[in-house]
Amino acid sequence: MSAPTPLRVLLLEDQPADAELALAELRRAGFASAGPRVETEADFLAALDPVLDVILADYSLPQFDAERALRLVQERALDVPFIVVSGTIGEERAAAIVREGASDYLLKDRLTRLGSAVRQALAQRTLRREKEQAETRFRALIEHAADIIAIIDADGMVRYASPALERILGYQPEDLLDSTITSLMHPEDTVELRGVLDVALAQPGKPHCDEFRLRHREGTWRWFEATATNLVDEPGIAGVVLNIRDVTERRRMEELRAVATERAALLTAEREYARRLEDLAALRADFTSMVAHELGSHIAAVRRWADLLATEPLSPTQDEALSTIQAEIASLRDLLNDAQAAATVERDDFTVVPRPVPIDAVLAEATAFARTLPGDHPLLTEGDTDGKVLVDPGRIAQVLRNLLSNAAKYSPPGVPITLRVTQRGERIRIDVTDRGFGIHPDDLPRIFEKFGRGMDETLRHIPGVGLGLYLSRRIVQAHGADLTAVSIPGEGSTFGFDLEVIR
Numbered sequence: 379m380s381a382p383t384p385l386r387v388l389l390l391e392d393q394p395a396d397a398e399l400a401l402a403e404l405r406r407a408g409f410a411s412a413g414p415r416v417e418t419e420a421d422f423l424a425a426l427d428p429v430l431d432v433i434l435a436d437y438s439l440p441q442f443d444a445e446r447a448l449r450l451v452q453e454r455a456l457d458v459p460f461i462v463v464s465g466t467i468g469e470e471r472a473a474a475i476v477r478e479g480a481s482d483y484l485l486k487d488r489l490t491r492l493g494s495a496v497r498q499a500l501a502q503r504t505l506r507r508e509k510e511q512a513e514t515r516f517r518a519l520i521e522h523a524a525d526i527i528a529i530i531d532a533d534g535m536v537r538y539a540s541p542a543l544e545r546i547l548g549y550q551p552e553d554l555l556d557s558t559i560t561s562l563m564h565p566e567d568t569v570e571l572r573g574v575l576d577v578a579l580a581q582p583g584k585p586h587c588d589e590f591r592l593r594h595r596e597g598t599w600r601w602f603e604a605t606a607t608n609l610v611d612e613p614g615i616a617g618v619v620l621n622i623r624d625v626t627e628r629r630r631m632e633e634l635r636a637v638a639t640e641r642a643a644l645l646t647a648e649r650e651y652a653r654r655l656e657d658l659a660a661l662r663a664d665f666t667s668m669v670a671h672e673l674g675s676h677i678a679a680v681r682r683w684a685d686l687l688a689t690e691p692l693s694p695t696q697d698e699a700l701s702t703i704q705a706e707i708a709s710l711r712d713l714l715n716d717a718q719a720a721a722t723v724e725r726d727d728f729t730v731v732p733r734p735v736p737i738d739a740v741l742a743e744a745t746a747f748a749r750t751l752p753g754d755h756p757l758l759t760e761g762d763t764d765g766k767v768l769v770d771p772g773r774i775a776q777v778l779r780n781l782l783s784n785a786a787k788y789s790p791p792g793v794p795i796t797l798r799v800t801q802r803g804e805r806i807r808i809d810v811t812d813r814g815f816g817i818h819p820d821d822l823p824r825i826f827e828k829f830g831r832g833m834d835e836t837l838r839h840i841p842g843v844g845l846g847l848y849l850s851r852r853i854v855q856a857h858g859a860d861l862t863a864v865s866i867p868g869e870g871s872t873f874g875f876d877l878e879v880i881r
Contacts, residue, residue, distance in 0.1 A: 407493020
C-alpha cells in the first residue's frame with residue numbers, strides 16, 4: 379500500500395462537521411491533509427499562503443462567501459486550486475464561479491468526487507506551472523537572442539517582435555505590432571516573401587528560408603536571412619515564426635569575393651592578351667627586320683649601279699634622271715632604317731646604354747647634322763651647354779636628327795630653326811623650335827602614334843611615313859623622360875625632352 383500524499387489544505391467552512399467530512403473523504407482518496415479551518419475574511423487572509431496545495435470553500439457563509447474569497451486569492455496572484463463545496467448552489471451560479479477562476483465545484487452530498495477533483499486541480503496546476511516555466515524560458519531565449527524573432531499571422535500582420543529589433547533596425551518592437559512585415563521591406567522583395575509565407579502556411583512545422591532587404595530606421599537597406607516556420611496550430615503562438623538574421627556583412631563579403639574573382643579573371647585574360655600582343659610584336663619585329671634586310675640588299679645593289687653610272691659622262695637629261703634615282707634610293711634607305719628601328723624599340727629586350735656625355739658634344743653632332751638638311755635653314759643655338767648628361771649618345775643623336783629633319787621639312791626654305799638648352803635643377807631641357815606650318819590641335823595626339831601623321835591635306839605631299847616621332851618618343855621614354863610637343867598653326871612647333879644632368 380502506497381504512502382498517503384501530503385496535502386496542505388485551507389478550509390473555508392463554518393460547519394465543523396462538514397469540514398471533517400471533507401477531510402475524511404480526502405483521507406479515503408489517499409491524501410494526508412493538514413491545514414486550518416476558517417470562517418471569516420480576516421482569518422482567511424491570515425491563512426493564505428503560497429505553499430497551500432488547495433482551498434476548499436463553502437459557497438456561502440454568514441459573514442463571508444466563496445466569490446469574495448476567490449477574488450482575494452486572485453488579487454494576491456496565488457496559484458492555488460480553488461474548489462467550491464456547497465450544500466445548495468444552482469448550476470448557473472456554479473458555472474459562473476468556474477468561469478471566474480474556480481477550479482471546480484462540488485455538492486456536499488456528493489463528496490465522493492472530492493479526491494478526483496483535487497487530483498485533477500493539482501495536475502492542472504502542475505501543467506500550468508510547467509507551461510509558464512516553458513514560456514518564461516522561451517521568452518528569455520527570444521528576448522536575449524542575437525536575431526530578430528517575429529510572429530506574424532496568415533495576412534503578414536506582426537503579432538510579436540523581439541527586443542533585438544531595436545538593436546538591429548532601430549525600431550521599438552511595439553512600432554511593428556499590428557502592421558505588415560512588408561511595410562519595412564524593399565519593394566523588389568515583397569512578392570518573393572509572400573510566396574515563402576504561402577508555402578510555409580501550406581506545410582506546418584517545416585522551415586522555409588529566404589533572403590530580403592529591410593529598411594533601417596535611418597533609411598538604409600540591410601540584407602536579412604529569414605527562416606519561416608508555420609506554428610499556427612501551436613497554442614500560445616498561433617502564427618508563423620520568423621527567425622530574422624542580419625546577413626548584410628556576409629552579402630558584402632560575397633559581393634567582394636565575386637568582384638575579386640571577376641577581376642582576377644579579367645587580369646588573367648589581360649595578361650594572356652598582353653602576352654599574345656608581345657608575341658605578335660616580336661613576330662612582327664622579326665618579320666620587319668627580315669624584310670628590311672632583304673630589301674636593303676636589293677637597294678644596295680641599285681645604289682652601286684647608280685654610283686657606277688655617276689662615273690660615266692652623261693647627258694643633262696641622264697644626269698637629272700640619275701639624281702632622281704639617287705634621291706629615291708636615299709629615301710628608301712631612310713625608310714628601311716626607320717622600320718628596323720621601330721622593330722627594335724618594340725621588342726622586350728630593347729634597352730638604351732646611358733653614359734655621361736658632355737652636353738656640347740650632343741649639340742655639336744646635332745649642329746653638324748643640321749648643316750646637311752635641305753632648305754638652307756639657319757640653326758640658332760641658345761642656352762648653357764656646360765656639364766654632362768646621362769644618355770645613350772647614339773639613340774639621343776637619332777632623336778635630335780628626327781626632330782631637326784621634321785623642323786626642316788615642315789618650314790619654308792630659309793626660315794631659322796632654334797636648338798635651345800635650358801637648365802632645370804638636376805635635369806636639362808632640349809627643345810627644337812621651327813617657324814613653320816604648325817600642327818592642328820586635333821593632330822597633336824596622333825603624330826606620336828606609329829605611322830601617325832597630320833590630317834592637313836596641304837601638307838600630305840611632304841615625304842614621310844610617320845615613324846620618326848614614334849621612334850623618338852620611345853627612345854626618350856627609355857631614358858626615363860617623355861617627348862612633348864607644343865604647336866600653333868601657322869606659327870610653328872616646339873618639340874622637346876629633358877635629360878638627367880651629371881655633376
